[in-house]
Amino acid sequence: GDERYSRAVFDQLDTWLEQNPPGTGIAWRSAFEVGVRAISLAVAVQGLRDCPELTVDRFRRIVEMLDAGATRCWLDRSRFSSANNHLIGELAGLAVVAILFPDLPGASDWERKAIRELAAQADRQILADGSGAEQAVGYQMFTVELMLVVVALLLERDGRAPQPILAAIERSAAYLAALVGQD
Numbered sequence: 001g002d003e004r005y006s007r008a009v010f011d012q013l014d015t016w017l018e019q020n021p022p023g024t025g026i027a028w029r030s031a032f033e034v035g036v037r038a039i040s041l042a043v044a045v046q047g048l049r050d051c052p053e054l055t056v057d058r059f060r061r062i063v064e065m066l067d068a069g070a071t072r073c074w075l076d077r078s079r080f081s082s083a084n085n086h087l088i089g090e091l092a093g094l095a096v097v098a099i100l101f102p103d104l105p106g107a108s109d110w111e112r113k114a115i116r117e118l119a120a121q122a123d124r125q126i127l128a129d130g131s132g133a134e135q136a137v138g139y140q141m142f143t144v145e146l147m148l149v150v151v152a153l154l155l156e157r158d159g160r161a162p163q164p165i166l167a168a169i170e171r172s173a174a175y176l177a178a179l180v181g182q183d
Contacts (some may be wrong), residue, residue, distance in 0.1 A: 009044070014068025017061050021173045024124060031076040035093025038069040039149060064134040068105030069106050070097040074110060085134055085143045088125060090143060091118045092146040099153045106180040118150060122168035137179065144172045 018026040027036050028034060045062055048054055053164040073094040091114045097104070098111035125143050132140025147165050154161040 001103040003051070003053070005016065006053050008050055009048060010051075013041075013062070014058070015167070017065060022065055023072070028072065030086075031073050032078065032089045035073045035090040036146075038066055038073065038093035039096045039146070042066055042096050043149070046100060061112055063101060063104070066097045066101060070104070070106075071096050074113065075098075084121070085125065085139050087142050088121060088146050092150050094152060096151045097155065099150070115150070115154075115178045118147065119162040120165040122147065122162075122164045122176045126168035128171070130171035130173075132172070132180075137176070139175070140172060146171055 006081040007065075016027075022028065025035075041062065045054070045059075048082060070093065073090040077090040078084055081087065094110050095114035095118065101107060102111075104110075126140070127133060132143060134140060134143070145170055149170065150163040151165055
């Protein structure tokens, strides 16, 4: 409710958008970075949607950036990395933009493709014993957090999420709980 915070967010965002137009500069070099940024921004905008600082012009610029980011996530996704947590970040970014901005051209197609690929990747990223394919707990937690964001949005919207993704999250949770204890 304190407008100082929303003003600060929009001041920083205006500066970032001005200095990093879609497709230009180091901030657009990696589709993974673009995907994670799209998640952060798409979710943040939902929390700031009632702020008077979210003008039509600002919203348009944000949505244009998210649209360009979603396109980049799909076209330049990481397809040939070993365990490939980057692909999860790119697909999750694509899915989040599609779910939260369904009026974008291509959003329904993006969502369908991203969810299909996330479901296929779930078993590759989280192994049968619940460990992560990267064999690093930090990567595993990040990978599952990305899947959880997508699942939470799907469940909030229509109460359904793909079983392969849910099963991977459950396997991972059991594995991580075994590592650190139930408490």
